[in-house]
Amino acid sequence: MAAMALMSLSKTNILCLLIVVVLFVLACFIEICSAFKQTPPSSPSSPPHSHSPPHSLILMNCSSSSSPLGSGRLVDSSFTSPSPSASAFVSPACCSYLETYPSRVEAFLARSGRDLPFDVGMYTDCIHLKDAAHFLATFLVRPGSNVSGFNFNTFFPIAELGVCMPAACNDDDVAFVVKQILNLVDGKDFNRTTNNNLAFLHGTPLASLHSDDFPPVALLRDCDVQVTSQQNDAPSKPDSYGVCAMTVTALLVALSLGSAVLANNKPASTAPTSDVEQASSTEAAGERQLREPLLASSEASSPPAPPGQTTTPTSPQSNKVMRNLVKCFDISYSFQKMTAVPAKSPTDCLNGMRVLSMLWIIMGHTFMMPAAIAGFDNPLDVLSNDYGAKNSWKMQAILGGEMSVDTFFMMSGFLFIWVCYPQAMKTKSGRLPYAAVVAHRYMRITPALSFCLMLYYKVFAFYGNGPFNARYVHSINRRCDTSWWTELLYIQNFYPWNSDDVCMGWTWYLGNDFIFFLVSPLFLMLFTSGGMAASPRARHSNAVVGTVFLVAAIVGCTIGQIFLVYRHNLGVNIFDSHYARYTYWSYNKPYTRFPAWGIGMLCALFCKLEFSPRSSRTAAAEASSPAPEQDSDGQEEEQQVQQSYTGMDILRSVPSSWHHAAVVLAAGTMAYIVLIVTEDFKGKGNNWSVFQEMLWLSFARPMWALCCGVVTLSCATGHVPLVSDFLGHPIWVVPARLTFNAYLVHPIIIKCLAGNMTNYYHFSFQDVMHRWCGNSIYSFALAACVFLLVERPCMSFQTLLMSATKRRSSKRTTASAQTTQ
Known part of the structure; x- marks a missing residue:
């Protein structure tokens, strides 16, 4: 088939195609091979600095009789106990280098961090010194320690220093050296250290530590030290799975580019329309295809064929199959689908809500996700009880992005009913397959x-370099090695139970969304039983029964949330252990997040249900009477419509002033839900009682979803044109199609950038804002690549299979009917 397609090309086009494919494959091969090179590069050493600390501090217990304990004592957001044994000596290789090249060691240490609590040192300068390597030493307070009235129940990091040491040393050697230096110096050597700066690494909270309570060096001496390094704990080359992942990515790119050349080579006057285009043209953009908030419809009605274009295939069957497959992977065709603007719809306002919610989620993750990898060098600017950013409403505006997830849940439930209810009512049984x-x-x-899972687990993990890259890689491997498959089955919210152990932890939304999608058709059956063939009284009964069951499910989930708050003492303070328990027991579980989805279903049902159907007696009388003739002006059709009306008709009849008041009230309520949490964060935190925590955790999210539903319904009626025109503007169409992929890839970008940092982040609201802008651009750009290479081709291929199945079914039905006749 490929040979027949190539024969139709001119020699010039074939030559150009071969050159493009060969160059691309060659570039990918060079990139894959370069990944196997060892890093970092070496260069001649720089002259030692006069202010370097004496290397004699390191050589005290240097003994060639000791044996190295190995490396790999890694730390990330979940800190564990260091290795049970501690080296009493430096390993022979490290010891030999320290004794042989003391001047180089002094030059190495001059590049080390000196300013506690967080100083990574001069990483780039260190790795370019000959025989040097950079290590990151983390000081962990032991469980059971009491610091300024705060009892630690796990290993907590309170300080971190970058150490430049010989590459011959391992992680245990550096840990030993750091402990030796702390035992030999006093607090004066850390003259730039202030005790109240010893807070909590990676934005994790800790009670205020005051200089009058204890000396800082004494505290660090009692800590355990964990060390990570790029050379020992981060992969220097991809494994076989990583090579396969990069090869698959390269093949997808080559296939998309090659398909574009093949598909667009023939003149338009002779190119037949493929089955993919024909199948896509039969799907209306919005009403005939199920649309979800993260999965905006990318199908648009195809334009009519040009006058001279053939619309029926005349080529052999083999060429037809080849043409259809090429069309599926044609990147130009996928780009047209990505940028197509569908016809205006009452639910266009959801496009703007979808994009704005996605941007808000990226903003929250821009602040939170790097904290577990690179962290901040000024944690007290966030956590201080007096001047910390946690006391500001601006911090809650950032962290409030978690409410956007409930917006997506509401839109999912709304669109499920909005699209599926009419389809189910058209069937005889009132049920969808x-x-x-x-x-x-x-x-x-x-x-x-x-x-995206393949990219995150087996590609991005191998392209990092920096003092935090080992921590970044470990955060991926410790989760993905055991739980990557649970996400493909959408059971990640139950196994593993702890969301911190899920490979791509942010995909908990997809796990809940898929479960809700499984149960929603069961609720739909209660509303549509019997379809349009059911009597008006039966349809009215179905509406009552379905509403009762759906409301009961929402109320039951809310009561379950109340029980969990009281049972496990959950809280909203994101900087406290109460919130850690909340994420463990409640945050990502489907039985606590269903109310938002259910409220979205109720809002759509209110629009679709008939509230004043004709009585059965009137319907029977009309059925027995002859059908009246229709006037030329359509009066009979108008009379027929007036005999029954839906909830949408009721909403349209409400005065515009009421809709404006409802939207303003909804917006104010949503702002209150987000900003009121500041009261619990202020000062020492946890200012709310258990009852107040219960009120917010149990009712804030359903109330948020209800407010989003009010705005959606008001925009759908057209009574608030300012809001509906803004949220429904065509500018939102393209990014709305990319929100699903943007949701998948934006944490990958944020984490990868943090893993490649050569110094800590410095928190400020301005810094978060400009990093948010960059992360948003990168996320939607990568989302567009995933759409063009994977999502759209798979959609086209699925459409092709569905159309082929329908044709076979139609042929079988026709043949059976002819046989019966």
Whole structure:
């Protein structure tokens, strides 16, 4: 088939195609090979500095009789006990270098960190010295320690220093050296250290530490030291799976580019329309295809064929199959689908809500996710009880991005009913094919998820360099090595139970969304039982029964949330252990997040249900009477519509002033929900009682979803044109199609950038804002690549399979009917 397609190309086009493919494959091969090179590079050493600390501090217990204990004592956001044994001596290789090149060691140490609590030193300068390597030493307070009235129940990091040492040394050698230096010096050597700066590494909270309570060096002497390094704890080359992942990515790019050349080579006057285009043209953009908030419809009605274009294939069957497959992976066709603007719809306002919610999520993660990898060198600027940013409403505006997830849940439930209810009512039984709907949903989201999982686990982990890269790589491997497969089955919210052990922890949303998608058709069956063939009284009963069951589910989940708050003492303070328990027991569980989805379903049902159906007696009388003739001006059709009306008709009849008041009230309530949390964060934190914590954790999210539903319904009626025109502007269409992929890739970008930092982040609201802008641009750019390479081709291929299945089914039905006749 490929040969037949190539024969139709001119020699010039074939030559250009071969050159492009060969150059691309060659570039990918060079990139893969370069990944196997050892890093970092070496260069001649710099002259030692006169102010370097004496290397004699290191040589005290240097003995060639000792044996190295090995390396790999890694730390990340979940700190564990260091190795049970501690080296009493420096390893022979390290000891030999220290004794042989003392002047070089002094030059190395001059590049080390000197300013506690957080100083990574001169990383770039260190790794370019001959025979030098950079190590990161983390000081961990032991469990059971009491510091300024704060009892530690696990290993907590309170300080971190970068140490430049000979590459012959391992992590245990550096840990021993750091402990030796602390035992030999007094507090005067750390004259720039202030005790009240010893807070908590990576933005984790700690009670205020005052200089009058204890000397800082004495505290560090009692800490355990864990050491990581780029050379010992980060992979220097990708493994076989990483090579396969990069090869698959390169093949996808080559396939997309090659398909674009093949698909666009023939003149338009002779190029037949592929089955993919024909299938796509039969799907309306919005109403005929299920749209989810993170999965905006990318199908638009195809333009009519040009006058001279053939619309029926005349080529052999083999060429037809080849043409369809090429069209699926044609990157130019995928780009057209990505940028197509569909016809105006009442739910266009959801495009703006979708994009703004995604940007808000990226903002929150821009602050939170780097804290576990690179961290901040000024944690007290965030955590101080007096002047910390946690006391400001601006911090809550950043952290409030977690409420955007409930916006997505509301939109998912709303669109499920908005699209599926009319489809189910058109069937005789009032039911949709459950297995087909679930299979379509799984095939719709899994390819992009699988591709991003492959990039995160086996590609991005191998392209990092910096003092924090080892921590970044370890944070990936410790989670993904055992739990990567749970995300492909969408059970990550139950196994592993702790969300911190999930490979791509942010995909908890997809796990809940898929579970809600499984149960939503069951609720839909209660509303649509019997379809349009059901009597008006039966449809009214179905509406009552379905509403009762749906409301009962929402109330039951809310009561369950109340029980969990009281049972496990959960709280909203994100800088406290109460919130850690909240994320463990409640935050990502489907039975606590369903109310937002259910409220979205209720809002859509209110629009679709008939509230004043004709009585059965009137319907029977009309059925027995002859059908009246329709006037030329459509009066009979208008009369027929007036005999029954839906919830949307009721909303349209409400005065515009009421809609404006409802939108303003909803916006004020949403702002209150986000900003009121500041009262619990102020001062020492945990200012709320258990009852107040219960009120917010149990009712804030359903109330948020209800407010989003009010705004959606008001925009759908057209009574608030200023809001609906803004949220429904065509400018939101393209980024709305990319929100699903942006949700998948933005944490990968944020974490990868943090893992490649050569120094700590310095917190300020301005810094968070400008990093948020950059992360948003990178995320949507990478999301567009995933859409063009994976998501859209898989959608086209799935559409092709569905259309082929329908044709076979139609042929079988026709043949059966002819046989019966």
